[in-house]
Amino acid sequence: MLRGPLCSLLLLLAPQLLDAAHGDYNVSRRTFELDYSQDRFLKDGMPFRYISGSIHYFRIPRFYWKDRLLKMKMTGLNAIQMYVPWNFHEPQPGQYEFSGDRDVEHFIQLAHELGLLVILRPGPYICAEWDMGGLPAWLLEKEYIVLRSSDPDYLAAVDKWLAVLLPKMKPLLYQNGGPIITVQVENEYGSYFACDYNYLRFLAHRFRFHLGDEVLLFTTDGANVKSLKCGTLQGLYATVDFGTGSNFTKAFMIQRKIQPKGPLINSEFYTGWLDHWGERHSTVEAKKVAASLYDLLALGASVNMYMFIGGTNFAYWNGANTPYSAQPTSYDYDAPLSEAGDLTEKYFALRNVIQKFIDIPEGLIPPSTPKYAYGKVALRKFKTVAEALGILCPNGPVKSLYPLTFVQVKQYFGFVLYRTTLPEDCSKSTPISLRGVHDRAYVSVDGVPQGILSRDHVTTLNVQGKAGASLDILVENMGRVNYGPNLRDSKGLVSNVTLNGTILTNWTIFPLDTETAGRSHLAAWEACGEGRHDEGPLLSNYTLPTFYVGNFSIPSGIPDLPQDTFIQFPGWVKGQVWINGFNLGRYWPIMGPQMTLFVPRNILTAEAPNNITVLELESAPCRCGTPEPCVVEFVDRPVFV
Numbered sequence: 084m085l086r087g088p089l090c091s092l093l094l095l096l097a098p099q100l101l102d103a104a105h106g107d108y109n110v111s112r113r114t115f116e117l118d119y120s121q122d123r124f125l126k127d128g129m130p131f132r133y134i135s136g137s138i139h140y141f142r143i144p145r146f147y148w149k150d151r152l153l154k155m156k157m158t159g160l161n162a163i164q165m166y167v168p169w170n171f172h173e174p175q176p177g178q179y180e181f182s183g184d185r186d187v188e189h190f191i192q193l194a195h196e197l198g199l200l201v202i203l204r205p206g207p208y209i210c211a212e213w214d215m216g217g218l219p220a221w222l223l224e225k226e227y228i229v230l231r232s233s234d235p236d237y238l239a240a241v242d243k244w245l246a247v248l249l250p251k252m253k254p255l256l257y258q259n260g261g262p263i264i265t266v267q268v269e270n271e272y273g274s275y276f277a278c279d280y281n282y283l284r285f286l287a288h289r290f291r292f293h294l295g296d297e298v299l300l301f302t303t304d305g306a307n308v309k310s311l312k313c314g315t316l317q318g319l320y321a322t323v324d325f326g327t328g329s330n331f332t333k334a335f336m337i338q339r340k341i342q343p344k345g346p347l348i349n350s351e352f353y354t355g356w357l358d359h360w361g362e363r364h365s366t367v368e369a370k371k372v373a374a375s376l377y378d379l380l381a382l383g384a385s386v387n388m389y390m391f392i393g394g395t396n397f398a399y400w401n402g403a404n405t406p407y408s409a410q411p412t413s414y415d416y417d418a419p420l421s422e423a424g425d426l427t428e429k430y431f432a433l434r435n436v437i438q439k440f441i442d443i444p445e446g447l448i449p450p451s452t453p454k455y456a457y458g459k460v461a462l463r464k465f466k467t468v469a470e471a472l473g474i475l476c477p478n479g480p481v482k483s484l485y486p487l488t489f490v491q492v493k494q495y496f497g498f499v500l501y502r503t504t505l506p507e508d509c510s511k512s513t514p515i516s517l518r519g520v521h522d523r524a525y526v527s528v529d530g531v532p533q534g535i536l537s538r539d540h541v542t543t544l545n546v547q548g549k550a551g552a553s554l555d556i557l558v559e560n561m562g563r564v565n566y567g568p569n570l571r572d573s574k575g576l577v578s579n580v581t582l583n584g585t586i587l588t589n590w591t592i593f594p595l596d597t598e599t600a601g602r603s604h605l606a607a608w609e610a611c612g613e614g615r616h617d618e619g620p621l622l623s624n625y626t627l628p629t630f631y632v633g634n635f636s637i638p639s640g641i642p643d644l645p646q647d648t649f650i651q652f653p654g655w656v657k658g659q660v661w662i663n664g665f666n667l668g669r670y671w672p673i674m675g676p677q678m679t680l681f682v683p684r685n686i687l688t689a690e691a692p693n694n695i696t697v698l699e700l701e702s703a704p705c706r707c708g709t710p711e712p713c714v715v716e717f718v719d720r721p722v723f724v
Contacts, residue, residue, distance in 0.1 A: 089120060090579070097642050100701065104483050110376070112127065113127060113257055113258050113259075113260065114126070114127055114128065114257075114258060114297075115127075115131075115257045115264045115265070115299060117299065117320065117343075117345050117346070117402065118130075119344040119345050120344070122344060122345055122346055122347070122383075123345075123346050123383075124346055124385070126257075126264070126266075132346065132383065132384070132385040133161055133162040133200065133264070133385045133387070134159065134160055134161055134162070134204070134380070134385070134386055134437055134441065135160060135161070135162035135163055135164050135200075135202055135385075135388065136158075136160050136162075136163055136164065136384065136387065136388045136389075136390070136391025136392070136419070136438070137163070137164045137165070137166075137351070137387060137388065137389040137390045137391055138151060138163050138164075138165060138390070138391055138392050138394075139165065139166060139211065139390075139393070139394055139414075140165060140184075140187060140190040141166075141168055141171050141184070141185070141213075141394075141400075142393065142395050142396065142397075142400075143392070143394045143395075143424075144184060144683050144685050144686075145183060145184045145186065145189075145190075146683065146684075147424055147452075147683065147685070148189075148190055148193055148683035149193055149197075150424055150449055150452070151392050151420060151424050152193055152194055152197050152199060153197060153401065153449050153498070154392075154420055154424065154426070154430075154448065154449050154477055155199070155392070155420070155476060156197050156198065156444060157434075157443070157444055157446070157448045157449070158419070158430060158433060158434040158437060158443070158448075159434060159437035159438055159439070159441060159442075159443035159444070159631075160199065160391070160437070161198075161199065161200060161441070162199060162200035162201065162202055162264065162387075162479065163194055163199050163200075163201055163202070163391075164201075164202040164350070164387045164389070165190070165191075165201060165202070165203060165204065165208060165246060166204045166205075166206065166209040166211050166213075166217065166270075167187055167203070167204070167205040167209070167216060167217075168206070168209055168211065168213050168217035169207050169209075169217050169220040169244055169248075170214060170215060170217055170218060171185060171217070171400075172187070173219055173244060173247075174219070174495070175221065176219075176221055176240075177231055177243075179247055181251070184687075187198055187251070188251055188255065191203075191252075191255050191261070191262060191263065192255075194262055195255070195261060195262040195405055195470075199262060200257070200262050200263075200264045201255070201261075201262040201263045201264065202263075202264065202265050202267070202350075202387060203252060203263045203265070203266045203267065204266075204267040204270060204303075204462065205245075205248060205249070205252065205266065205267070206218075206269065206270060207241050207244060207269070207286075208230075208231050208269055208270055208272075208570075209244070209270050210270055210271060210402075210565055210566050211400050211402070211565065212357050212396075212401070212402045212410050212414065212565055212566075213396075213400060213401075213565055214399065214401065214402050214496075214543050214562055214563045214565065215402070215563040215564070215565060215570060215572065216270075216402065216564075216565040216566065216570060217496075218230060218231075218570065219492065220489075220490060220495040220496075220574075221493075221495065222237065222240055222572060223490045223571060224490055224491075224599075225237075228571075229241040229277070229403040230570050231269070231275050231277055231279075231282065231570070232274070232279045232282050233278045233279050233281040233282045233285060233316060238285060241285075241289075242284075242289060245289050245290070245293060246293065248319040249289075249290065249293035249294055250293055252266075252293075252294065253294050253295065254292060254295065256297075256298060258295075258297050260302050264299065265299045265300070265301050265320075266290060266298055266299070266301070266717050267300075267302065267303055267350075268283065268286050268287055268290055268300050268301070268302055268316075268319055269282075269283065269286055269302065269314075270303060271304050271305065271310070271314060271324075272302065272304070272313065272314040273304040273305070273309065273310030273311055273312065273313040273314025273315070274304065274305060274310055274314070274566075274567075275313070275567075275568070276568045277293060278312075278313035279685055280316065283316040283319075284316065287300060287316060287318060287319060299320065300318070300319045300320065300322070300521065301319055301320040301322055301348075301350075302314055302315050302316065302319045302320070302321050302322065303322050303323070303324055303350040303351065304321070304322075304323060304324070305323065305324060305481050306323040306324065306325045306329065306335075306337045306338065307324070307337060308337060308340065308701055311323070311338070311340070311341045312341075314643070315341050315342075317441060317595025320342065320345060320348075321338060321341045322338065322342075322348035322349070322350040323335070323337065323338045323348070323349060323350070324349060324350050324351030324352070324353075324389070325349060325351075325352070325353075326352065326353035326356075326367075326375075327353065327367060327371045327372055327374075327375040331375075331378060331379060331382065333411070334349075335347050335382070335384070346383075346384070346385050347382060347383065347384035347385070348384060348385045348386075348387075349379060349384055349385075349386050349387065350377060350389075351387060351389040352375070352376065352386050352387060352388050352389065353389055353601055354367065354372050354388050354389065354390060354391065354416070354417070354418050354419060354429065354433075355367050355372075355390065355393075355416040355417030355418050356416065356417065357410060357414070357678055358410060358411050358413065358415075358677070359404065359408040359409065359410055359411070359673070360408070360409055360410070360411055360671055360674045360675070360677075361674045362408075362675075362676060363410070363675075363676055363724065364415075364417075364675075364676035364723035364724065365416075365417055366417045366675075367417055369427075369428045369429035369432040369433075370432065370438065372403070372429060372432070372433065373432040373433055373435070373436050375428075376388070376433055376436050376437075377436045377439070380436065380437075380439075380440045388419070388433070389598060390414075390416040390418040390623065391418055391419055391420060392418050392419070392420035392421075392422075392424065392539045393413075393414035393415050393416035393418045393422055394414050394422060395412060395413060395414060395422055395668065395681050396410065396411070396412050396413070396414050396668055397412070397563075397665075397666060397667060398496070398519050398598075398666035398668060399496040399497055399560065399562065399666070399668075399669075400562075401414075401561075401562040401563065401668075401669070402491055402562050402563060402564065402565030402566070403522075403562045403563060403564050403565065403572075404564065404565070404566055404567070405564055405566075405567055405569050406419075406462060406539060407522065407538050407564070407601065409561040409562045410562065411669070411671070411676070411677040411687065412667070412669050412670070412677060412680055413677045413680075413681065413721075413723075414666030415721075415723070417429070419433055421721070422681050422721065423451075423452065423454070423647055423649075423681050423683075423721065424451070424452060425451035425452070426448065426450070426451050428575065449620075452646070452647050452684070453643065453645070453646045453647070454646055454647050454648055454649070454719040454720065455636060455639070455644060455645070455717075455719055456648065456717055456718045456719040457495075457638075457647050457648055457717035458716065458717060459714045459715070459716045459717075460633050460634070460635040460670060460695060460714065460715050460717070461479075461633055461712050461713065461714055462631040462632060462633035462697060462713040462714070462715060463631060463632060463633060463697065463713070464630075464631055464703075464713070465629070465631060465632045466629070466630055467530075467627040467628060467629045467630075468498070468500060468557055468595070468628045468629070468630070468698075469500070469527075469530065469555060469627070470610035471600070471630060472500070472593055473592070473593075474600050474603075475595040475596055475597065475600050476500075476593040476594060476595055477596070480502075480591045480592055480593045481591075481592045481593075481594070482589075482590070482591055482592070483587075483590050483592060484588050484589060484590070485579060485588060486501055486575065486576035486577075486578075486579065486580065486590050486592070487575070487576075487590075487592055488573045488574060488575040488576070488577055489558075489560060489573070489574040489575040489594075490573060490574070491575075492575075492592055492594045493594070494575075494594035494595070494608040496560055497557065497559075497560060497595060497597050497598075498555050498557060498559055498560070498595045498597060499557075499558050499560075499574075499575050499592060499593065499594050500555060500556070500558075500592070500593040500595060501527055501555070501556040501558065501575075501576055501590055501591075501592055501593075502553060502554065502555050502556075502588050502590065502591045502592075502593070503553075503554050503580075503588070503589055503591070504551050504552060504553060504554060504589075504684055505528065505546075505548050505549070505550055505551065505552045505554055505582065506550065506582065506585065506587070506674050507550050507582070507583070507585075508549055508550045509528075509546055509547050509548050509549070509550075509552075509582070509583075510547065511547065512545035512546065512547055513526070513545060513546055513547070513582060513583050514543050514544070514545055514546075514582075514583060515533075515544060515545070515546050515554075515579070515580065515581070515582050516555075516581045517542055517543075517544045517576065517578065517580045517581075518542045518578055519576060519577035519578025519579075520536045520537065520538055520542065520558060520576060520577070521537045521538055521558075521560070521572065521573060521574045521575060521577050522537070522558075522559060522560060522561040522562075522574065523535065523536070523537045523559045523561055523700075524537070524539065524556050524558045524559070524560070524576075525556070525557040525558075525559070525625070525627075525628050525700055525701070526544065526546065526554070526555070526556050527549055527554075527555045527557075527627055528546050528547065528548035528552050528553065528554055528555075529552045529553055530553075530627065531547075531548075531551075532625040532626055532627055533545075533546045533625075534546075534625060535548070535553060535625065535701065536556075541632070542614075548680040554587070556576065556580070557628050557700075558574070558575050558576060559700065560574040560575070561669075568700075595667075597659070597698065598666060600696075601661035601664050601666060601696050602664035603660075603664075604687070624702055625702055626699075626701070626702050626703060628658075628694060628698065628699070628700045628701075629698070629699055629703065630697070630698050631696070631697045631698075631703065631713055632694070632695065632696050632697075632716075633694075633695050633713075634692035634693055634694050634695060635692065635693055635695070635717075636691075636692050636693070637687065637689040637693070639689075643709055644689055645684045645687035645688070645689055646684050646717070647681070647682065647683055647684045648684075648687075648717045648719065649679035649680065649681055649682060649717065649718050649719070649720065649721050649722075650662075650667070650670075650679060650680050650682055650715055650716070650717055650718075651672070651679045651680075651715070651716050651718055651722065652670050652672055652697075652715055653704065653714065653715075653716060654703075654704025654711075654714075655670065655697070655699055655700040655702075655704060655715075656671075656672075656699065656700070656702045656703075657669075657670065657671045657673065657674075657688065657699070657700050657701050658670060658697055658698045658699040658700045658701075659696075659697070659698045659700075660680065660695065660696070660697050660698075660715075661681060661695070661696040661697075662686055662687070662693060662694065662695055662696075663686055663687070663688065663693055663694055664694070665686040667680050667681075668680055675723075675724045676723045676724050677723060678721075678722035678723065678724060679720075679721050679722045681717060681721065682717070695715065697715065
């Protein structure tokens with residue numbers, strides 16, 4: 084039997100030796116902390132700085148998570164930065180989703196397995212050009228709620244959410260054996276009008292309650308005095324964000340006013356920029372980004388590149404800015420890795436910079452995924468939205484004297500159809516006015532298209548019809564505002580509708596479940612024109628919002644299919660598309676800059692025909708009685724203008 088000092092030493096080391104035998108880290112020795120005296124981080128007691136890139140797991144199919152993370156690692160990054168969007172995980176109050184593409188714990192574990200550290204940004208507000216900045220729309224059911232403040236209704240909802248999310252994150256903290264080194268509290272709060280320190284104190288308290296006192300909490304704000312004044316709090320490490328065109332010295336001097344000691348940190352160094360419908364595709368030259376990154380690293384700063392890969396706003400998840408301008412389906416961001424995960428010139432330019440400062444991993448970089456042009460696919464007209472109401476609204480409509488918003492009928496995304504009757508004869512064109520349409524409305528009378536109303540642009544149009552005719556207004560939610568003071572972005576008809584100055588009443592409101600319909604491929608096909616209203620003489624170039632369906636098979640005899648592809652819409656105007664029930668997102672080629680939508684291979688199958696469902700809202704390239712076909716085309720490269 085061992086005795087004396089040697090015995091005592093072995094007893095002390097026993098837990099560590101046991102951990103080593105099982106291949107585990109000695110979590111008691113894992114530390115990540117601030118060294119204020121030397122203006123740096125200490126990781127396990129050693130000087131450390133991170134070179135990180137932003138990646139949004141919620142914009143990338145789970146199928147491709149490892150591919151994207153490995154490509155990030157191979158450029159020399161030692162960390163990733165990631166948001167957690169509340170609305171992605173709690174779509175209905177108390178209904179939590181953390182599986183499949185929403186399995187955030189699995190994503191973090193993948194990063195850990197690849198040797199990447201994680202900078203966690205759990206919000207509850209994240210911005211991210213994501214619908215409502217990640218806040219769930221059902222919060223707006225409280226009519227007077229003040230978002231991102233110490234409003235009791237808001238705090239109660241936040242508290243419940245954090246009590247679900249943060250305990251999942253605690254085992255993944257660095258000191259607990261995981262990869263999470265720092266956690267951000269809120270996001271760019273200094274840019275919000277509320278400037279509510281009690282709200283920040285509440286969040287800091289709840290974060291520490293759920294994550295422990297050792298967790299390193301930080302804030303991020305634009306590099307200006309006003310933002311840092313309202314966005315920071317004692318006890319939270321203050322960081323700044325800025326891009327290639329900024330004066331770095333000035334930006335870090337502003338950080339130093341709030342944070343006199345500690346590491347210099349740019350939490351969002353912009354590698355590109357976001358897009359809006361109707362604007363040209365944003366790009367930033369690779370040389371400029373690389374030169375700026377070199378300067379930042381030469382200063383000894385820790386840097387996170389936003390974005391390193393952008394990804395895709397599938398379904399209805401895109402956000403919008405004010406004055407109201409929605410972001411497209413693609414979140415390519417002109418990032419070093421493209422929307423489809425392809426290696427770019429910018430990727431290699433940044434890799435060349437990083438290797439001047441740290442050793443980068445040896446080995447092969449995973450290549451860009453192959454793409455395949457499956458060619459043209461003919462679609463057939465199925466039903467107009469009005470004709471498909473039995474499929475789209477199986478629970479029936481809601482009756483109301485005046486129009487109700489999306490939230491009031493518990494419809495958070497997509498479309499709602501509002502229906503009433505004309506109270507007077509409108510044989511001559513009569514003005515209908517709607518100054519509160521959020522965001523785009525497709526108007527018809529007795530099945531005849533009348534035109535489009537749009538938020539902030541077209542709020543009046545002339546309609547024709549007899550007294551008692553059915554007036555349909557299909558309203559599209561194009562994405563909620565994600566930044567600034569106008570986060571309370573109600574959707575639908577948010578004001579009364581007037582006909583020749585008279586308020587229209589007695590509405591029948593149909594919340595449309597397009598997702599279930601898309602997954603079922605809208606049941607059986609029908610021939611064009613069977614059992615339909617005649618659209619009659621068109622008053623404009625518009626047609627009724629209509630579903631089109633078709634399918635295509637993956638070619639046989641070619642190895643490694645299916646592969647990624649891109650779908651484009653020659654002659655189509657604006658709408659939504661599903662493939663095999665997966666909502667790819669919105670298309671609007673007439674506006675641009677996005678002309679194609681990314682189709683990841685994991686939603687395709689080689690075992691059976693792939694179903695395509697298109698909801699064209701304005702005007703398809705084919706009409707009944709005309710020879711023009713309705714065709715979509717799969718191509719092997721993205722197109723932006």
